[in-house]
Amino acid sequence: MSNDALLDRRIAAVPRGVANATSIYAARAENSEIWDVEGKRYIDFAGGIAVLNVGHRHPKVIAAVQEQLELYTHTAFQVIAYEPYIALAEKLNDIAPIDGPAKTIFFTTGAEATENAVKIARAATGRPGIIAFAGGFHGRTALSGAMTGKVNPYKKGLGPFPSEIYHVPLPSQSNGVSVAESLRALDFLFAADVEPERIAAFIVEPVQGEGGFHTPDPAVFEALAKMRDEYGILLIADEVQAGFARTGKMFGIEHQSMKPDLIAVAKSLAGGFPLSGVIGRADLMDVINPGGLGGTYAGSPVACAAALAVLDVIEEENLLDRAQSVGAKIRAAISAAALRNDTVGIANLRGPGAMVGFDIVDGTGNPDAAEAKRVTIRALDKGLVVLTCGTHGAGLRILVPLTASDAILDEGLDILTQALVRVEG
Structure with a gap:
């Protein structure tokens, strides 16, 4: 071959x-x-x-997966639930930088995580608007692609995209945009396109991945925290690429002083097995009625077993x-x-x-x-x-x-x- x-x-x-x-x-x-x-x-x-x-095929991850394979590979959590899903949710709830009690739901892909974080934010606030940042990457599906802040190749010729998604420049020294310029663009957005009371959430990567590894200036998170207090706009931290020890913290947002309301996770969570999730404030996570969230393969028991091992490896090593x-x-x-x-x-x-x-x-x-x-x-x-x-x-x-x-x-x-x-x- x-x-x-x-x-x-x-x-x-x-x-x-x-x-x-x-x-x-x-x-x-x-x-x-x-x-x-x-x-x-x-x-x-x-x-x-x-x-x-x-790493590829970490021995502890492979052992956990092999053990789970001998038990069952799929039941659909919505049909017959299982302990690995609950155990992993408990662990993430304990370590996530969320104020107060947290809850976690699992999916399969990063795009599913960001989309469901938006669903939860919209349901919890009763508002449709989402503000993302230029250069950010949140997925390739219709909604996550709309939030992604790069046209070529992710949007060119693929529209129309869902409405009520807005973008402002990301402030960081490396891309030449100041905090003042970014906040001025936000003021223009609120003056020209949408009132802040219509915005459900900001979605931001603590460190942009596909967008170029840009880290927003801490002042932008301070500004977002003030807008959360003033207008009730939630903050979704997209940790899909930055999470699980990559930045020297378990979550990239831990480099900032503010805590998010919802966290989208995926990628390194399960060491190569498809798994994603949303971790969030319990009061927000419980807004949607039973059946409004989930997925046939969401929170695979095999992937959950792998993820539990990944968290152990991060700590033990x-x-x-x-x-x-x-x-x-x-x-x-x-x-x-x-x-x-x-x-x-x-x-x-x-x-x-x-x-x-x-x-x-x-x-x-x-x-x-x-x-x-x-x-x-x-x-x-x-x-x-x-x-x-x-x-x-x-x-x-x-x-x-x-x-x-x-x-x-x-x-x-x-x-x-x-x-x-x-x-x-």
């Missing part, structure tokens, strides 16, 4: 609307390494797009601290590469913990998406998987498993440095 042969089969059988970031096909994986069908080894700095904070040390190594390597005179333009190194991104820029300092893509291709040729991101596609994001050894991490950073060397012609 070869990568080329599988590519031919993929082109014939799978629509082109689902893109592939690389040209390889996986055969097996272990922790932070992947082997393709031709036997070539790769170091994984993508982590399945932030899904594998505890001190992955919150590990994220800080991994991030420090990444930042040091990228900073050193930026000082060399033979590398492509490197700018705006950013991100908390091990959620690290930076931009590839041209000679005038402008985003250079074409060169960023070439860097990822050179990296792949040398045995490293790394992804681009950002509104312009010129950012590189590093999502290496937090369980990667220092030796593997150093090897991957060496390859990335080689890939950053400028190639003339």
Whole structure:
């Protein structure tokens, strides 16, 4: 079997609307390494797009899944409930940064989590409006795609989208938007398009993922907290990419002083098994009547078993601290590469913990998406998987498993440095 042969089969059988970031096909994986069908080894700095904070096939996760497989794989929680769902909800309720009692409901995908957080916010407030931030990514479905703040490729030619979704610029130093400019845009929105009393919730990523690893200035969260007090607008923290130790905190929002009302979670929650959820204030979570929330596969017992193991691994292997040390190594390597005179333009190194991104820029300092893509291709040729991101596609994001050894991490950073060397012609 070869990568080329599988590519031919993929082109014939799978629509082109689902893109592939690389040209390889996986055969097996272990922790932070992947082997393709031709036997070539790769170091994984993508982590399945932030899904594998505890690595590929962590032994504790695999053991939990195998144990659950011997019992039952599906009953539909709405038909016959099961203990792993309840146990996982209890754990998340205990650790989530929510004021007062919390409750959790599970789904399958990140888009389901953000959509259901919106459903809960609208039901609890009796309001339709949602305010999201430019560059944010909340999913690809009709509603989550409407909230996503990037047109190409997520919206171009795919509308119309649901109404009552509004966007304002994200304030952060790295994307050149000040808090004052963002809040001024919000004032304009309230003056021109919708009154604040019509807004159910803000939805914001504590650190933007696909949007470029931008962290909003803390002042924006303080402003949102004031609007919550003044107008009753809820805050939904989209933790789908930032959650579960990636930023050096269990939840990315813990880097801010305010606590959200609802939290959407997914990706690294279950270590590679499909699981998402909404954690929220109990009074909000109980507003919707029985039957108004759920899904046939929502909260799979196998995925819940995996997630319980993931939470144990994060604690037992001190992955919150590990994220800080991994991030420090990444930042040091990228900073050193930026000082060399033979590398492509490197700018705006950013991100908390091990959620690290930076931009590839041209000679005038402008985003250079074409060169960023070439860097990822050179990296792949040398045995490293790394992804681009950002509104312009010129950012590189590093999502290496937090369980990667220092030796593997150093090897991957060496390859990335080689890939950053400028190639003339």
